[in-house]
Amino acid sequence: MESGPTRRNDDVWVIVPCYNEGPVVRGVLERVREHFPHVVAVDDGSRDNSASEIAAAGARLVQHPVNMGAGAAYQTGIEFALRDPEAQIFVTFDADGQHRVEDVMAMVDHLRKSDVDVLIGSRFLGTVDGMSMSRRALLRAAVVFERMTTGIALTDAHQGLRVFRRSFARVLDLKAHDMSWASEFLTRMSEHQTSYEEYPVHVLYTDYSRAKGQRSINSVNIGVDVLINKLLRGR
Amino acid sequence: MQYIKIPLVLAAVLILVIVFRNRQRVELRAGSRVLVLALAAIAIVSIIDPDIPQAIANLLGVTRGTDLLLYLLIVVFVLTSLGLYFRLRDTDQHLRRLVRSLAIDDAIRKDGPPRSDADLGPDSQST
Numbered sequence: 001m002e003s004g005p006t007r008r009n010d011d012v013w014v015i016v017p018c019y020n021e022g023p024v025v026r027g028v029l030e031r032v033r034e035h036f037p038h039v040v041a042v043d044d045g046s047r048d049n050s051a052s053e054i055a056a057a058g059a060r061l062v063q064h065p066v067n068m069g070a071g072a073a074y075q076t077g078i079e080f081a082l083r084d085p086e087a088q089i090f091v092t093f094d095a096d097g098q099h100r101v102e103d104v105m106a107m108v109d110h111l112r113k114s115d116v117d118v119l120i121g122s123r124f125l126g127t128v129d130g131m132s133m134s135r136r137a138l139l140r141a142a143v144v145f146e147r148m149t150t151g152i153a154l155t156d157a158h159q160g161l162r163v164f165r166r167s168f169a170r171v172l173d174l175k176a177h178d179m180s181w182a183s184e185f186l187t188r189m190s191e192h193q194t195s196y197e198e199y200p201v202h203v204l205y206t207d208y209s210r211a212k213g214q215r216s217i218n219s220v221n222i223g224v225d226v227l228i229n230k231l232l233r234g235r
Numbered sequence: 236m237q238y239i240k241i242p243l244v245l246a247a248v249l250i251l252v253i254v255f256r257n258r259q260r261v262e263l264r265a266g267s268r269v270l271v272l273a274l275a276a277i278a279i280v281s282i283i284d285p286d287i288p289q290a291i292a293n294l295l296g297v298t299r300g301t302d303l304l305l306y307l308l309i310v311v312f313v314l315t316s317l318g319l320y321f322r323l324r325d326t327d328q329h330l331r332r333l334v335r336s337l338a339i340d341d342a343i344r345k346d347g348p349p350r351s352d353a354d355l356g357p358d359s360q361s362t
Contacts, residue, residue: 072331
């Protein structure tokens with residue numbers, strides 16, 4: 001933007017997991033790459049043309065030979081980015097186009113200026129387009145659930161846009177394979193007493209992302225997984 | 236319903252949780268082997284003399300020896316299912332680690348390490 005885009009965020013890696021997002025992923029990645037030179041897209045065993053679209057967008061492609069779930073894909077992207085010794089800031093970003101690059105830029109700038117280790121995007125501090133009332137109520141319930149299980153009080157618990165430092169990326173170690181990664185992220189934060197802030201973001205609920213997004217009933221699966229993991233923390 | 240059942244059920248659940256929290260411990264793995272041997276011994280004894288399970292059933296206040304076997308079977312089934320569930324979880328975890336490291340190595344072999352010159356602008360050859 002202001003200065004040359006390539007130099008500007010040279011220590012930032014944007015991690016984009018991708019499962020059958022062929023129709024949109026190229027556009028999403030190209031928009032990210034206008035401002036962030038380092039983007040890794042993890043193709044999580046897609047059956048469509050996601051992989052070639054990722055390559056066409058100029059992002060780094062890491063391919064899971066089988067589908068392993070969003071959490072596993074994020075972890076792969078993080079471990080790939082950690083192999084870059086100059087990577088300092090990590091961003092988790094959705095491939096379906098619901099997140100805005102402007103928000104990432106603002107969050108990265110904010111993280112540089114502040115001394116917290118994690119910034120979590122919040123839809124409720126910001127604005128939401130086209131979210132249904134029931135969805136809103138469900139997400140409110142999720143917030144209460146997270147508060148009880150992790151002790152971390154957020155306004156928006158299942159928001160995937162998160163920006164964090166290398167120190168946290170190293171300890172994150174997501175084991176959850178599916179969507180419960182967002183909860184595991186918070187669990188790890190509470191285990192390591194990580195400092196964090198919330199940051200208002202604007203989320204675009206397009207017809208595409210709504211069709212691709214999680215069904216609300218899946219929150220039951222997430223809740224049960226979180227409780228089981230909690231119960232078995234001693235392994 | 237006798238109220239004694241409530242603490243009994245709670246105790247059973249508590250034991251399950253403790254057992255599975257510590258399931259990697261060597262004492263526990265030894266315990267499960269001993270349990271298997273004990274069950275096999277009971278099975279052999281019951282085959283040789285079917286009156287013995289009946290006698291134990293009477294002792295425990297269960298009407299029939301077959302009922303006693305059914306209850307035991309349920310307990311063994313639940314433990315087995317849980318054991319397999321956790322084994323499967325661990326295996327999944329190992330598989331994910333393996334696939335991840337393969338995928339990353341593959342990407343690096345094809346396109347170079349994460350910070351390669353291709354990623355950077357022409358004015359910043361800083362590797």
